[in-house]
Amino acid sequence: MGSVELPSIDLSLKDSKHVAAELITACKQWGFFTVKNHGIPLEDVARIFKISDEFFNSPLEEKKQFMFKEERLHSGYTGHVGEKLDAEHQCRGDMIESYDIAGFPSPDSKVNSPVIQKYFLELKAFQRQCHYLSLKILDLIAGGFGLSSDFFSKYHSSSKDILRLLKYSIPEGVKRREHDEDAGAHSDYGSITLLFQKDMGGLQIRPPESYNVADWLKVSVDETSIVVNIGDMLQFWTSGRLKSTVHRVRLDPDIKSRQTIAYFVIPDSETIIDPVYEDENESEGKGNSVKIVPASE
Numbered sequence: 455m456g457s458v459e460l461p462s463i464d465l466s467l468k469d470s471k472h473v474a475a476e477l478i479t480a481c482k483q484w485g486f487f488t489v490k491n492h493g494i495p496l497e498d499v500a501r502i503f504k505i506s507d508e509f510f511n512s513p514l515e516e517k518k519q520f521m522f523k524e525e526r527l528h529s530g531y532t533g534h535v536g537e538k539l540d541a542e543h544q545c546r547g548d549m550i551e552s553y554d555i556a557g558f559p560s561p562d563s564k565v566n567s568p569v570i571q572k573y574f575l576e577l578k579a580f581q582r583q584c585h586y587l588s589l590k591i592l593d594l595i596a597g598g599f600g601l602s603s604d605f606f607s608k609y610h611s612s613s614k615d616i617l618r619l620l621k622y623s624i625p626e627g628v629k630r631r632e633h634d635e636d637a638g639a640h641s642d643y644g645s646i647t648l649l650f651q652k653d654m655g656g657l658q659i660r661p662p663e664s665y666n667v668a669d670w671l672k673v674s675v676d677e678t679s680i681v682v683n684i685g686d687m688l689q690f691w692t693s694g695r696l697k698s699t700v701h702r703v704r705l706d707p708d709i710k711s712r713q714t715i716a717y718f719v720i721p722d723s724e725t726i727i728d729p730v731y732e733d734e735n736e737s738e739g740k741g742n743s744v745k746i747v748p749a750s751e
């Protein structure tokens with residue numbers, strides 16, 4: 455299987471027009487890119503990985519008391535094989551444990567496990583940094599499309615965003631089977647996702663058609679960068695120009711566990727997603743707007 459070094463965008467560069475143009479090119483071809491000099495201190499990321507580790511190492515019975523539930527504001531724990539991201543092809547669920555925190559800026563602290571609760575302020579501070587970075591990226595994307603810079607970001611207050619701690623591992627006594635996916639093939643449904651990786655390796659993406667390779671590509675990332683990918687909503691919003699690329703996770707056989715942190719950026723409820731065009735003369739599909747409604751409606 456081949457591997458790819460994703461386009462790298464340096465957010466410290468002053469020429470925002472140039473940065474936006476590079477970013478748009480990356481999103482059109484790959485739907486994935488990495489950002490460096492992104493403004494989130496690496497020590498802060500390392501700290502969240504430590505908190506995540508402490509949580510996943512807490513007793514299973516304790517974690518299970520805080521299972522993910524819609525009524526818990528989409529927050530909580532999901533155990534091994536609790537989710538099947540590619541239900542059509544997977545025999546067994548994903549080899550992941552995860553913990554979701556949602557409902558920003560005021561997540562309900564009563565629903566959290568003791569470990570998460572202990573570090574809640576730090577987790578919230580990290581969420582704010584992720585939110586700020588996501589707005590910066592959305593502003594660049596809007597600028598690259600020739601739109602006002604807040605065109606997308608004004609619909610992203612972070613009230614629907616999700617901070618997800620992830621740990622990949624094979625539970626004791628379970629044998630890995632040939633077709634097991636650690637995270638099944640899927641695309642993300644929101645606007646963009648920020649993906650922090652501690653133990654590199656494992657992430658694979660389906661290459662663009664123009665790349666002429668049918669197989670999956672392993673993504674190699676340098677440790678100081680954050681991976682960013684486009685989700686289905688932003689693909690729709692940009693009339694399919696920006697790609698919501700299918701990806702999955704398969705750990706190398708010698709890797710016992712892997713931790714990542716995903717920050718899913720999702721438009722606010724009631725946002726009307728009206729596809730935008732780069733070319734004003736283009737009319738195909740106009741009027742296909744979609745309104746985001748809360749899950750309970």
Ligand SMILES: O=C(O)CCC(=O)C(=O)O
Binds near residue numbers: 649651656701703716
């Ligand atoms: O852990 C990873 O590298 C990918 C996670 C992912 O794609 C997701 O949670 O949507």
Ligand SMILES: [Fe+2]
Binds near residue numbers: 640641642647701
């Ligand atoms: Fe994903």
